[in-house]
Amino acid sequence: MVNKDVWKYYLHLYEGYEFDWNYYLDNYPDLRENGILTQKDAITHWNNFGKSEGRNFN
Incomplete structure (x- = not known):
């Protein structure tokens, strides 16, 4: 499991948000179809692309 402070830093979120x-x-489903299968992959995708595409994570 990733340390909560790392989550906040990596996702640029405020306290209380969980990915x-x-x-x-x-x-x-397009993410799994394109090989995004793990927690790390999902976080990386959201941080690099999903955030700017307006994708929600919860």
């Missing part, structure tokens, strides 16, 4: 990576992958 639900299963929700993220379940709601955007």
Whole structure:
């Protein structure tokens, strides 16, 4: 499990937000189709692309 401070830094979020990576992958099936299968992959995708695309993570 990733340290909560690392989550906040990496996702640029305020205290209290949790990245639900299963929700993220379940709601955007194109991600799994393109090889995004793990928690790390989901977080990396959201940080690099999903945030600017307006994708929700919970």
